[in-house]
Amino acid sequence: MATIKSSYSGNLRTEMIHIQSGSKVITDAPLDNNGKGEAFSPTDLIAAALGSCMVTIMGIVADRDGEKLEGLSWEITKVMQSNPRKISEIAIHFIWEKPSEDKNMRQKLKNAALTCPVALSLDPSINQTITFNF
Template sequence: MATSKITYNGGLRTTSVHLRSGNEIITDAPVDNKGKGEAFSPTDLLATSLGNCMITIVGIAAAEHGFNIDGATCEITKIMAEGPRRVAEIIAVLQFPANNYSDKDKKIIERSANTCPVFYSLHPDLKKTISFNY
């Protein structure tokens, strides 16, 4: 079964539907590439997917090891390059709620985040700068 269906709406905007759930995501071309920037751009989604994946995998690991990361956040900054136009760097800042995480918990968090499927799926030349704040 297909994962999603994408429709071009015109005006450099798309709607993507997750076929299993029916949830939708709208994208716009960014303002630096002839768009309105009124929604995530496709490259925003690429960068954001890294943060979503990291925090989800950390959540799974935390549950398996008996600690909680509810309320954790991940702020993503995407840096573009030219020639060819591409994402050159993704900066991810993971912020965890005050919880007195043990050194073991922190190792589990960091190992989990840095081994998520999206991290491994991105080209090795794409710079990934990850920081953890506890």
């Protein structure tokens, strides 16, 4: 059974619907690739998926061990290359204003993030530059 139903809307825009939840995502081609840049580009979604996956896995570990991740945020920078046009780097900077006082827990969370399914699925030629401000 399909997970996502997608359609082309024209003008370099796509629409995807997550079948189980009904959630919708729209993509646009970026300004530097003939698009309007009015929504996430497909490559933006890859970068966003990496950050979200890392935090989801950290959340699973935190919940299991009774830790709270409130106040955790992150910023993502996606770097494109040309010839061929593809992602060359995804840089994610995690900021946790009130991190756990437990040094072992902080390391466990970092290790969990670095082994999330998206991180492990990306082509090794994509540099994953991950920094933790905690």
